[in-house]
Amino acid sequence: MARYELVSFHLCPYVQKAAIALRARGVDYDITYIDLSDKPDWFLAISPYGKVPLLRVGDDVIFESTVINEFIEETTEGPALLSTDPIQRAKERSWVAYGSDLNLPVYRLMVAEDAAEAGSEAKQVRDHMARLESNISEEGPWFMGDRFTLADAATAPPLQRLLWIDALAPRLRLFKDAPLVRAWASRLVEHPAVRASTVDDIHARFVAYLKGDHGVNAQEPPSWLVR
């Protein structure tokens, strides 16, 4: 099989989810960053939704982060990221969907324009944290128990952003009802595959984004979180 190339945008949590799977499987891959505010023609020609991530494998292009991660699981060696038991595997995939969808409420909180909007978005996030809390393995260390799965890979990026937001605005009490989730999030960001899944200055880029360096939506005002 040809060498894998991940087409990326520095701050994208969906790209990060794919990078985590690649790192967790020990795959050596190339990465190409694009500017989402000025998408290159070659990218628009091969990305059906005009979105990252893409995984290029020779002349083939795979899109959608969940599909990319399943492809990585199917085609590479390394620690299994999905169970072989059908029920367990289906549950892991269900939580992959939940973790991926968590990016939307996190994004809405990131771009909240005032305290009232941030408060109502934070409430949505707290509800999601409580839902995760009632489903997480109590023994840990990972969401489903002792194996790091694609559900961990999918949820680590939004949880990492929530830890950063929590540090900026503790009054939002994002993890108020979710001590196990907070502990899991803290373990996730220290996992070697998660640590290696972003550029080193990701936190500085995140804060710059909140301050209005949005790239994609360059006209948007700074987030309420940094005012």
Ligand SMILES: N[C@@H](CCC(=O)N[C@@H](CS)C(=O)NCC(=O)O)C(=O)O
């Ligand atoms: N469902 C997609 C979501 C990917 C996505 O939303 N990527 C964003 C960046 S984080 C993007 O490329 N946005 C560009 C655009 O919408 O024009 C996946 O899981 O891969």
